[in-house]
Structure formats: structure tokens, C-alpha cells
Amino acid sequence: NAGVTQTPKFQVLKTGQSMTLQCAQDMNHNSMYWYRQDPGMGLRLIYYSASEGTTDKGEVPNGYNVSRLNKREFSLRLESAAPSQTSVYFCASSEASLGTSRDFGPGTRLTVL
Amino acid sequence: QKEVEQNSGPLSVPEGAIASLNCTYSDRVSQSFFWYRQYSGKSPELIMSIYSNGDKEDGRFTAQLNKASQYVSLLIRDSQPSDSATYLCAVRVSGNTGKLIFGQGTTLQVKP
Numbered sequence: 001n002a003g004v005t006q007t008p009k010f011q012v013l014k015t016g017q018s019m020t021l022q023c024a025q026d027m028n029h030n031s032m033y034w035y036r037q038d039p040g041m042g043l044r045l046i047y048y049s050a051s052e053g054t055t056d057k058g059e060v061p062n063g064y065n066v067s068r069l070n071k072r073e074f075s076l077r078l079e080s081a082a083p084s085q086t087s088v089y090f091c092a093s094s095e096a097s098l099g100t101s102r103d104f105g106p107g108t109r110l111t112v113l
Numbered sequence: 114q115k116e117v118e119q120n121s122g123p124l125s126v127p128e129g130a131i132a133s134l135n136c137t138y139s140d141r142v143s144q145s146f147f148w149y150r151q152y153s154g155k156s157p158e159l160i161m162s163i164y165s166n167g168d169k170e171d172g173r174f175t176a177q178l179n180k181a182s183q184y185v186s187l188l189i190r191d192s193q194p195s196d197s198a199t200y201l202c203a204v205r206v207s208g209n210t211g212k213l214i215f216g217q218g219t220t221l222q223v224k225p
Contacts, residue, residue: 040121042201042217043157058212090156101147101203102213104156 002026004105006091012111013081021076021108023091031094032074033058033102034066036087043090049074081112116140117204119216127224132189134219136202139183145205146178146185151218152198161187192223 004025013019025032034046035058045058049068063085065077074093078085088109092102118137126132134148145164149157163169163176163185175188185204189196199218206212 040217042117043203043215045212048212101159101162102157104158107156 004091004093004103006089006105006108008108009106010109012113013078014113015082017081018077018079019081020078021089021091021110022073023075023105024073025091025093025103025105026072027093027095027103028071029093029095029103030071031096032068033092033094034064034074034076035090035092036060036085037090037107038087046076046089081110083112086110086112116214117202117216119200119202119219121217122220123222124219125222125224126192128192128194130192130223132192132196132221132223134187134189134200134202134221135184136186136204136216137184138202138204138214140204140207141180141183142207143180143204144207146176147203147205147213148174148176148185148187149201149203149215150198151201157201189221192221194223194225197221197223 007022030051033048035043044060047066049055052071067075088107090107091105094100116139148161150160151157161176163178169176173190177186199220201218202216203213
């Protein structure tokens with residue numbers, strides 16, 4: 001069991017470039033999440049997918065789009081990167097979306113110049 | 114007022130002491146509470162969950178929940194240098210969304 005995997009681990013972008021962060025889980029979890037973590041800000045939810053075929057906005061969705069490709073995969077896309085999107089991005093999954101904790105991936109450290 | 118508040122620390126304790134980490138939350142209806150540990154440069158990992166008022170013990174860790182006062186705490190007994198990390202409190206948002214709100218985390222330093 002690999003758990004939750006994310007690619008890439010590190011990425012440097014220039015302002016205006018686009019990229020997609022990939023996430024996959026092999027635990028047969030229904031729900032998947034994307035968080036960003038900034039110093040002093042804790043983890044903030046960007047988007048989540050309660051189940052395959054559904055996505056919903058979290059606390060900070062502006063500038064991002066997501067795709068729940070299938071039950072295993074949930075990608076996060078930055079269409080036009082901005083320096084304010086410099087952060088560490090974590091993907092997570094949970095068996096259900098109600099009252100359960102999260103299994104986190106290793107994170108992607110993104111720098112936008 | 115932030116929905117989930119933690120003192121960012123650092124909290125420094127000597128090896129073998131009890132470390133006490135606190136968290137307050139604003140949503141009176143919240144029912145599920147979690148403590149995550151995050152080592153520097155790593156992802157958060159769940160160490161405790163608590164749903165009812167009172168204490169819940171797991172090895173050296175004890176989670177305490179007081180819904181009337183809207184706080185949840187984590188006690189680490191016999192603290193070890195390997196416990197040095199940032200501890201994140203998370204509270205499930207009321208309603209049928211399952212969203213978790215995280216505090217900013219408390220950094221714990223255990224000195225040998």
C-alpha cells in the first residue's frame with residue numbers, strides 16, 4: 001500500500017505558467033482533498049471531492065481548478081500561477097467525508113517566481 | 114476570531130516532562146476533533162481523535178475535550194526529543210460537509 005502519492009515533490013514556476021499537481025490513493029477512499037500550507041496559516045482547504053464525480057470549493061479556491069479523474073485520482077491545476085500561490089500543497093483522502101480524519105500525501109513544494 | 118486557535122509557540126519542555134498543548138474552537142456544534150503531528154518538511158499524521166467530553170488515552174498521549182468551554186487539549190507524558198514537532202488541532206465543521214478546519218499549529222521542542 002503506497003497510501004497517498006503526489007507528483008511532483010518540488011516545482012518552480014514563473015508567473016503566468018500553468019501546471020497540474022497529481023494525486024492518487026490506493027486505499028479505496030471515497031473522498032479526496034487538496035490543502036495548501038503557508039507559514040503561520042495552518043492547512044487551508046482549496047477543493048475537495050466527497051465522492052467520485054463530485055467536486056466542491058473549500059476555503060481558498062480562487063486561482064485553482066480540480067478534476068476527480070476516477071476514484072483513485074484527484075488533480076489540482078493552476079491555470080496562471082501567481083507568486084501568492086507559492087506554498088506547500090498536500091493532497092489527502094478519507095474513507096468517507098463525514099466525521100473522519102485524513103490520510104495525507106507527502107506534499108508538493110511549489111515556488112512561483 | 115479564528116475558527117480554530119492554537120498558540121504557535123514554540124513550547125519548550127525538558128525530556129521526561131509533560132507537554133500540554135491547547136486548542137480552542139468557535140463552532141459550538143462541532144462534534145469531531147483531531148490532533149495531527151507534523152515533523153518539519155513532512156506531512157501531517159493523525160495521532161489522536163476525540164468525539165466525547167472527557168479524556169481519551171493512547172499510550173503517552175491523552176486528548177481532553179471540554180465542549181462547554183470549547184477547548185480540546187493534548188497531553189504528552191514522558192516527552193521525548195522525538196516528540197519535537199508541530200502539533201495541529203483540527204475540528205470538523207458542523208453540517209453535512211465533513212470539512213476540517215485546522216489551527217495554525219503549536220511547535221513543541223523537547224530538550225534532552
